[in-house]
Amino acid sequence: MPLVLYLLTIIDWIIRLVMILVVLRKRSEPAVSLAWLSLIVIEPKLGVTLYALFGSRRLGRKRVRLHRSILLSSRAGRRMDLQLLHIVRPRVDPACIPIIGQAEKYGGMPILGGNSVELLSDTDYTIKKIEEAIDGAKHHVHLLVYIFHPDENGRVIAQALMRAAGRGVKCRLLVDEVGSRPLLKSRLVRELKQSGVQVHSALPVRPVRRLLARMDIRNHRKLAVIDGCCAFTGSQNIVNADYGNKRVGCWHDLMGKFQGPIVAQLQTVFLEDWAFETGELLDNEPGVFPEPVPVGQMAAQTVPTGPSDVSEYRVIERVLMTAFNGARRRITITTPYLIPDEATILALSMAVDRGVIVDIVVPRQGDHPLVQAASRHYYDALLQAGARIYLHGDGLIHAKTITVDDSVALLGSTNMDRRSFTLNMELNVLMYGEQIVSRMRFAQQIYINQSRLLDKRQWFTRPATHRYRQAFAALFSPLL
Template sequence: MSWLTIYFIFEWVLRIVLVLVVLRKPTMPSSKMSWLVVVMFLPEVGLFLYLILGVTHLGWRRKREHKYVLDLASTQSQVGMTEMMAKDKEKGGDVGAKVRDIVEPEQKAMVLQAQSMSGNPIVTGSDVQFIASSKRYVDLLVKDIDEARDHVHLLYYIFVDDDYGRRVVNALIRAEKRGVACRMLVDAAGSRGFVKGHGFGELKKHGVDVHAVLPVNILRHKLSRIDMRNHRKIAIVDGKVAYVGSHNVVEEHYGGQDDMKWVDLSGRYEGPIVWQMQRVFLDDWVFQTQKQLDEMGLFPDAKKVGGVSAQVVPTGPNYEAETFRRVLIAALNSAQHRIVMTTPYFVPDEPTVLALSMAADRDVDVRLVVPKDNNHPMVKLAGEYYYDYLLNSGIKIHQFENGLLHSKTVTVDDAFGLMGSANIDMRSFHLNFEVNVLMYGKDVTQRLRDEQKTYMTYSTLIHLDHWRDRSNWRQFGEAVCSLCSPLL
C-alpha cells in the first residue's frame, strides 16, 4: 500500500471522526456548519483548530471546582445583601423593592430571567456617573484609590504601563504603603505587555497582590479553549465605589494609530449595586487564586445615595446559558418605541438579527451605531454582511466617524439601559467573561441615551441604495467572513 493511499485513508478517517465530534457538540447549527466546512476541506487544519478553539466550556472537573469556589465567593455577598435589605426594610426603605414596583410589565420577564441566571436581584438606591473621557476616568479612579481606606480591587482586560497606567500603578503603591489591601487581576493576553514588563513586577515588589488570568497556553488546565478571555473591566474601592464599562486602563490612542482614538463609556457607581460588582470580582479572584477573602470590609453597610435601580449581569463559560445574549434578546423583545445600540464589534447570531427585525416590524425605531473604521477588518466584514437585511427591515445603521467607537450600550424606550464590557458578537455571547449593568428608570435611561445621541451626531446614516452599490468583491468578502461568524 503506497503512502499516498495511506494518507488518503487517514484523511477520510479523520474527517469522519471530526464530523461525529462536531455533530455531537451542543451548539447552534450555524456554528456546527462552520466547523464542518473547515473539517471537510482541510481536515488536518480543522483538527488543530478544534483542539485549541472548539471547546468553549469548562471541563467537568473544572466546572465542579469552579462551582465550589463560586459558591464560597457568593456566600458573603448574598448573606450580606440579605442583611442589608433587612436593615433597610426596618428603616422603611426599599433597597430590595419588588420587581413590579420598579419596572413596567413589559420588562418583568427580562428582569426575572436576568436574576435567575445571575443570582442578582434588582436593588434600588444607587447612583451612577457616566464617564466618556479616558483621562477623566483615570483621574477619578486615581482619586478614589488615593482616598481608599480598606481595599482596592481592579480587574482589566487591557492594562498598559503608559502615562495612564503608570498613574494607576503609582496610586496602588501609595495605597499599599498606607496599609490598604490592593488586589489586581489582568487578562494574560490583553495585558501581555504589562505582565512581561516592569510595572507588573514593581507592583508585586511593593506588596500588591497582582495576577495574570487565563494564560495563553495549549496545555492550560483551567479552561479548555486557549483564547477564552476575561474581558471584564471592573474597579472597586472600599466596597463603596465601583467602575464598570468599556474603559481599559490605556490611553485613547491605544494601538499606535494617532487618528484612531478609542471612544469609551463607563459608569462610576455608588450605593447597594456595588455589592453585586464586588461579587463578580470575588468570583474571578477565587477562581484564579483559590483563596477565599473574608475581610469584614469587603461588604460595608450599603447606604442609599440615589434613585437608580440596577442589576449586575455577569456572563461567561462558567454559566450554563448564554446569559448576556438571552438578556439582550429579552430586552429587544420588550421594546415598544425605540432601541438604540452601540457596539464596536457587531457580529450577531440569527436569534439576535431576528429580534432586531421583529422590533422594526412592530414600528419600533431601531438604531445601531458602529464605528466606520475598525481595528479588526475580518470582524467588520462579517458584521457588514448583515447590513443589507437589517436595512431592508427598516433598521437605521449609523457609522461613527470620530474614532473607534468602543462604547457598549443599549437603551430601550425610556424604561432601561444596559452598559458594560460585552460586544454584540459571538465572543461575548458564548466565550468571554463579561459584565454588564442593567439600569432602570426614565432619568438614567435618558442620560445614557444622551451619550448615544452624541455618537450619532458624529455618525453618517447608511442608506440602503447606496449600500448596495458597494463592489462585488466587497460583497464576496463579507459573505466569506460571515461563514466564520460563529468562530470569531
C-alpha cells in the first residue's frame, strides 16, 4: 500500500473515531445518534460535513454566561418582593401551578402580576401602534425582529426610529441576518445608521460561523420595548400584510401590547440577544429597568427559548406538555406550521381521551410547499386521535396562539413544529386568568369562523400519491 494511501486511511479512521466520540458526547435521542454514527462510519466526509451543518443545536457557552448574568442583574421581581405581594405572588388557578413551575424552572423567569395587554390582530394597525409608541419614546427604543422588510410598513417604523434618534432617544435595532437580508442590503439601513440608529444583525452568516455553528438556527423573535415601560411581542414581523407568496394572500398575525412588570422580563430578552451579538452589556444603563409599576390585574410570565445550553431542556415543549396533560375541557391552537413530535401528538391524543375538545387551526394554503406537505402528513395521527383540524382559507394564518381551558393562554413566535421547539430562538408570553383567556379565545374563534373543518372521511381517502409525497416531506421534519 502506498504511503499516501496508508496515511489517508489512518486519517479517515481518526475522523471516524473522533466524530463517534463527539456524537456520543451529545445527549441526543438514541435513534438520532445512531443515524449520525451510521452515516459517519459509512461515509465519514459526508457525515462530518452534514453534522457540522445540522448536528449541533448549541450556540455556545457565551450565550449561557450572558443569560445568567443579565437575568440576575435585572432583578425585576426581587425589588418588589416585600412591598407588592400581589405582583410577585399573584393569585392563579391551582391547575396552572405546574405550568408556572416548569416555565420558571427551565425558562428562568417567574410569574408576575399587575400587567395589562392589548391584543392587536390587524397588521397595519399594529404597525401604527408601534409607530406611536416610538414617537412617544423619551429614553430608548429596543427592536428585535426576524423579518424587517424595506417595504411600506418597514419604512414607517424606520422613519419613526430615525425621528426618535433625532430627539436623542437611544434606538437599537437587532434583526436576523437571514430573515432581514433585504433590509441589510438596502439603502434604508444606511439611512438608519446615518440617523444614529444602532443596527446589528443576529446570528450573522460568516465564514467562521459556517464552520463552527449551524446556519439554519435563526433568531425568530419579534419584540419592541419602549422606555422599559411598554413592549410589543407576538407573531408579527415588520412587513406589509401581503409579504411573501402573493398567491397565499395576506398574513394574519396576533400581537400583544404589554404594560406592567412583565416588560422588565421582555427587556431582559432583548438585552441578552443584544449583548450576544454586539458584546455590549446594557443591563446597568440608567433607564433600562425603570421601577415596575402595576397597571392591570393580569398575571403573566415570559418564556424565551433557544438552542443554547441554557435551553437544552426544551423549555416550551415542557410547558406545553404540562398544559396539555392538565387540560380538562378545551385546547385551541392556531399555527401556520404544524409539524408535531410524538410527545405532542400523544399529549393531545390523551387529552381527547379525557374528553377534552382539541381544535387546531392551520392555513389551507401554506407559503412553503415542503413544509405544508410535511404538516399534512401529521393530520392523519391528529385526526385519528380525535382532534379537529380547521383549514383557514382567508390568507395565511400566522398567529401563534394556544389556550387551555379558562386558565392559561400563550402568545408568541413559536410554531407547533420541531424547529421552534428545538432550533430557533423564540419568545412567548404565558398569560393566566379567565379574562385574558376569554379574549384570546375570541380572537381564535374569528380564525375558526374563517375556516373549514377538515372532513376526516375525505382526508383518509385522498390519493396515494399525496400520501407518499407527504410522507417523504415528513422525513425532513427535524429541519423544517
